[in-house]
Amino acid sequence: MTSLPSGRRAAKSSGPLSAAASRRVERPAPLRQAVYDALLELIVNRTLAPGQHLVEAELAEYLGVSRQPVREALQRLQTDGWVDLRPAQGAFVHTPTEEEADQLLAVRSVLETYSAKLAAEHATATDVKQLKKLQKAGEDALVAADVDRLVEANANLHAAVAAIGRNKVLSEMIGLVDRRVRWYYTPIARPRSRDSWNEHAELIAAIADGDGERAGEVMHRHAEQTRQTYHDRKTTESN
Template identity: 65%
Template sequence: MTDWDPSPPAAASGGRRLAAARAEARAVRQPLERPAPLRQAVYDVIAEMIINRELQPGEHLVENELAAQLGVSRQPVREALQRLHSEGWVDLRPALGAFVHVPTESEADQLLAARTLLETESARLAARLATPENIEHLWGLQRAGEKALSDDDQEGMVAANAALHAYVVSMSGNNVLAELIALVDRRVRWYYAPIARSRGREAWDEHAALIEVIASRNGKRAGDMMRRHTERTRESYHKRRKEAAEREALA
């Protein structure tokens, strides 16, 4: 298997120094547990680092730095990066190495549009099948999200948002729908992370209204509300990208 040269050319030295500074600033992680297949564990950790933006889009991924950070050899890191490349999380550039993928406007729009369709149907079915126990659990997830919001805990907000949406999907009783949504869940969390704060109170107010409609067992209203909720998230993502592009143009 081809190894990557972790040293970029002179033209990219500024970016290399920035990546090194980021790596040094991160807390040293505990060595990974060994009972699970190591390459899978390394893959999962790096994927989560990308999703929660610990590794930023466009950031250079240096094998030996990641290996030292995770307390493993370079081989499982190399295997994890190859898999992440095949799944679209990482870009491999000849003579430069591996970089976190930078999602395009089109990629994000297509995925968030598919999410809207899938989650609209899941909410419709969830409302028809909802039990008092389901509703109680949804309110518990809502409280966790509101606590993360009040604590200004971005990672907590992303996790709570994902958990609430996943539970609505599980309530639908449709295993095929659940499998399809699971395919896009990680990437949705990746896109949601930068707007978790800006969506903030609005998103959690929408969640509370959605839970109330699901509790009323009105499938049509629940589906319509979920569609509007996910479309607002989609719009917020595109608005943030546009604002970021405008700031970059002025810099």
């Protein structure tokens, strides 16, 4: 922990920090963070499904750790909205509501529409080549009917578009919603399949042409179609 300058240390007993003089900033333990990341990834890829009961002892055994870091991770996952802790029942993977999904996918649509416009304005030949490589990875996953690879390829391509736009703040904001987008996208990766990757190809063509307006329109339509497919799936499941 970084110390206060010596002059400040001498005066702190009479200053506003006196009430918290014995407190220290605790750096997160690597194991605690590793357990959190592992559980979050299991939730995002739906190995741990929405609504599933999470038993500390089982998770600890699966991850090869004690129950304490698992308990701490579950508490943090609740704070972050991934887990519900129910009194006298335990922990459960959060089940997203229609409203939550709609709000997130709507925000994603706005951010990535602008991201696509910027990408078209800044893309180099090397950038376009990289996008086409990522597109090929997605098409290969589609042929193999590999959902995990489809989800990964989709996330990689969208992240690349954001990076090409050269707007660091926008890229960071898109990154913040990426895991939840993956969470929602996983069950519809196969239904969207061919349409989604055709839309990606159209987007890459617009970026390669430097056509920001067209790139934005394609991305907006693409994001809204994903949003609609998610809602259609939820409606079908509830009937």
